[in-house]
Amino acid sequence: MRKNLVFVGAAVAASVALLVAQPATASPARPGHHPATDPAACSSSIDAISYSDALNKLEAYGAEVSGLSSLAWDARQNAWVSALDNNGQTTPEYVWSFRNLSDPKVIHAPLILRKPNGTPYDGGNIATDPNAADNEGLAVLKDGDYAVSSETEPSIRIYGRNGVQKESLPIPARFGVTGLTPQGQATSNATLEGLTLTPNGKTLIASMEGALSGDVSTSGDVNSHRLLVYTLGKRGQWTLEKQIEYKTDSGMRIPEIAAYSNDAIIVEEAAWTATTGNEVNLFSVTGLSKAADVSRVTNLGNAPARLAVHKTALGDLVNCPTLGAPALEFQQNPLLDNFEGMAITGRERNGRYGVSLISDDNNSPQQHTRILNLSVKLP
Template structure:
């Protein structure tokens, strides 16, 4: 999502990329003696600004909104300006770029990304919103159905630029989940809907259950969600306060006992609706800065407009997670990659 100012305070791919490293300028050394803990559950291994304000093949490498692993172990990085990059998993250097467009050739506000088991790309756009299937060379293959209530007004109840941001494939590959960024009209502020689709026998997708998730504050939205192999989710919450900077928090969430809200017209926090349970893993403001610098006010110079996330594998101490910030092609923002270790064994509680 292009930065919104708020006033107020899969498993083959995982095995192929367990050793992602971020080489390049402004890259923090993972072997630094400094304490890398952000919380008891999360530590930051390193960061890299190697791709900040660079180009590849005439395409600006930035505006990155989503990350995914390809079957060959490479890293896919989605720009919200209709470009899909392939990055070297070791150096982060771009190796190819594919332009994306809708069926009429118009640009997308592309935000969420999944590389499916057959190599096709599932890509969300905030414009309608929509989810399209693309071939590896960028050809539109299919378009998934979207509940009418989640469409942008006046067709539905969603607000423009606040729709499908996160996208992930649940364990087994039979269920796709997309997260809305903010609440739709009629729902309480801070309650966002997570929509699922189930894979059909012929390889298409039909609408599935829908769940409700509450963010910690009205200014926070959900820019990304990623599934763990046990069915739980890593969820990013993010906000921006002018003159203060970004808030970015990482949660462990469990949708497995949540109410299916697809038939609930208005979500107002009623007792008979069980929200997705979540546990705070880390507020990234508490991570060590590792020498990072910020081009605008930030509560921690390490922070920026973090928007993309992918689980890259399992290593010593926990799950390896890669984040990326969307610089909005803005001189005072940075395209920055972050490598985290998230410890397993946390049980999500309300």
């Protein structure tokens, strides 16, 4: 196991242990923020606090901790949880649990996610494997159940604390993968990637990594992404309330979203090429309850621009300090990797928020499982 843990700035280092240990934990107030002279600054809104590679290629309880594409707080076990996306037909779909994002330690054997009949889901090919799943998003519901989005079908399944599936939420037919279903308009491996629960536990939001083929504009614009908004009814049932349009910057996808209030989220936009490495930009979106419902809009690419939610740029993580991090493939900033999971870790006394990202190493020796801890000023 290789372990890297780096902090920048004395005042920041003093507060980060509390910040990334558990959510809703206040940390000591920081001095005035001056991005021009602050060695931790990625932008005027984001500071890089620390990173850790402690989970990278870790063997625990007879399995490898890898392929982590999500991050959520599980209050019942006082731990962070993250789901394996896929690692072949012989590997079950796991949920790992660990504590302390500044220096994570796995606390017990991973939870295996199973069908209602007890058969484990696995990372096989859906064309030949009836148990295939590709779990990308994870949220812990207020009753302790796990909501998990899989981009294979796609699906959003609810699992009990024992890992057995209890139900599956409704997904509009057009969100299916093209070629797998008659009405499917989604690109394979670019469907329901992000998933988040609002702090009050009443709204579940799922985001499409890519655009539907039906939302491509006449000029070829593929930047219109749909978010599915589910609300919790009085009898405990989840209902699809509406769809929201979010426009990414050109060439970007949406790996993850994270709710920091009952009406606001952080959206991660990302891209990768062999010549530039990973690109990760963070944006905030407020006023979700007032966002237009685009469920009945046939083609968002040709729809009025006013339908899309307004986004506020928080920062480009390529501009963060490197923190001394190593890279296994070319990166403009070696601190970056394939970050696909994100969570709000708490609120500092100065009004900033702790935000942590986790990278999916794709079970590859050329990538890390890395946790990056940030301090973010949010609107």
